[in-house]
Amino acid sequence: MSNIVTAGPATAGRTQDQPPGRRQRKYPRVRAILAPLPWIGPAIVLIGLVVIWPIVVMFQTSFQNITADGINIGSAGWRNFSGVLNNANLPGILLRTVIWVAVVVGATMLISLGLAQLFNQRFPGRTVVRWALIAPWAASVMMTALIFRWMLDPNNGAINILLHQLGIVHGFNTNQSAWLANPDSAMAWMIVVAVFVSVPFTTYVLLAGLQTIPGELYEAARVDGASLWETYRRITLPLLRPAFFIGLVINLMNVFNSFPIIWEMTQGGPGYETSTSTIFMYNLKAINVGQSAAMSIVNFAIVLVIVFAFLRMNRRTLQEAR
Secondary structure, eight states: OOOOOOOOHHHHHHSSSHHHHHHHHHHHHHHHTTTHHHHHHHHHHHHHHIIIIIHHHHHHHEEEEOOOSOEEEEEEETTHHHHHHTTTTTTHHHHHHOOOOOOOOHHHHHHHHHHHHHTOOOOTTHHHHHHHHHHHHSHHHHHHHHHHHEEEETTOOHHHHHHHHHSSSSSSTTTTTTTSSSSHHHHHHHHHHHHHHHHHHHHHHHHHHHTTHHHHHHHHHHHHHOHHHIIIIIIHHHHHHHHHHHHHHHHHHHHHHHOHHHHHHTTOSSTTTTOOOOHHHHHHHTOHHHEEEEEHHHHHHHHHHHHHHHHHHHHHHHHOOO
């Protein structure tokens, strides 16, 4: 008698192929990976078309010799970058860009911090005041810049009329009242407009951060006898840091890339005296499209450095807080 049982065709096939359980486990894993695709797929396509593809084209254009009429006459190699970096106006433009970004962002964050503290308190008409603050942010930046340019008109601008009535400015159509013709006064007024349109959004970001701080912490601080400054320094500022960081980074990128305010008020003139790197990039397009693309690469690199630097600082701060 023999107890050996020969394997049938079904058994033999099963030993040669993968076990059915392993094959079945693969498909649910693939389905789990592909399940979010219908939801995030449109966003990925949109990012690819609106962000990634223009960056690729920008890189390609920066190495081409393209006339102001848009005619590609061959490769330019690194000549576009050397032409931009050796431009005599670039050092002053970069310095002016640093001043523009530092002053606008600094003033915006300080004013917004005070307004957020104010709006976090209870007072009559708080809701109406909060709604009113949205108006400068909701309006078009270009429209706001145009309105300020009209108000600064040396002949019949509302600001000059008011200053004339107050006795600060004497006479019209003079160098004293032609604010936008003078680079220093024009830069000051553009900073005012930039802060004016940046404060509402930043205030609401900081206000949202303030409202996430538990009230029990302030009650405990009062019981312990902490002063208002100690409470603000040890509780409010540390817990407000994430919201402050978000507002700071967004403002840095927005102000650095700001175009409508400067273009509508002075177009970067006279000469390049009120130009930032963004305005300079746009003006180069009328001369050499390739150099304009090269300048856009430089701006893009500066923005990346700013963002990565602040991300690194924020990560280090969070590690120290832990």
